[in-house]
Every structure is written in structure tokens, then in C-alpha cells.
Amino acid sequence: MAYDEKLAKRIRDGLGSLPFVEKKMFGGVGFLVHGNMACGVHKENMIVRVDPDKHENLLKKPHTRVFDITGRPMKGWLMVEPNGCRTAKQLSHWINEGVTFALTLPPK
Numbered sequence: 001m002a003y004d005e006k007l008a009k010r011i012r013d014g015l016g017s018l019p020f021v022e023k024k025m026f027g028g029v030g031f032l033v034h035g036n037m038a039c040g041v042h043k044e045n046m047i048v049r050v051d052p053d054k055h056e057n058l059l060k061k062p063h064t065r066v067f068d069i070t071g072r073p074m075k076g077w078l079m080v081e082p083n084g085c086r087t088a089k090q091l092s093h094w095i096n097e098g099v100t101f102a103l104t105l106p107p108k
Helices: 005-015 088-102
Strands: 021-025 028-033 036-042 045-049 064-066 077-080
Touching (some): 005 036, 005 088, 045 088
Antiparallel strands (some): 021 028, 028 036, 036 045, 045 077, 064 077
């Protein structure tokens, strides 16, 4: 399995009518808002780009860890394990975190 296609579909559905672009990246798929990564899927995990000022607090949530697939952790990027985005409410929370931050960045 390259990445969890069901999770990608759930994220796609959760983004609803928001204009986003889907792009293959990180060996998975990313969802970009105004050209900026908001969230995505890597293997079975959800990737979420968050406000770097909120990064440490969000890492305290269950089933989260630093996004590090290259040996260089990226501040402001989280991995959410499957149990952390299992319910619609959990998934919506993480999508909103990613989209909210992406919308603060200048469009690309």
C-alpha cells in the first residue's frame, strides 16, 4: 500500500467545496489550498501542516507525532496516526487545523 486511499477520500470529502488541489507527494498525497499544503496522507497516517506556534501543544494530543520521514523533523508539520483521525469529528478537527493555517499563507 503506497498510502491509505480511504483516508485520502475521507479528507477529500471533508474539504467539501473548498477549492483545493490534490498532488502526489511524500510517497502519498497532499491537499493544497491556494498552493499551500494543508493536509495529506503518508502511508496510513494523516499529515497536517499547522501553525508552528501551536505545534508543541498539538503534539500533546493523542496519536500525534512529529512529521519526520527524512531524518529532519519539520516544525509545524504533524503525523496523525489512524486512531487519531478515526472518527469524523477527529478528522474534521485536523482538516480544520491544516486549512486554517494554509489560509494564513500567501497564495502560490
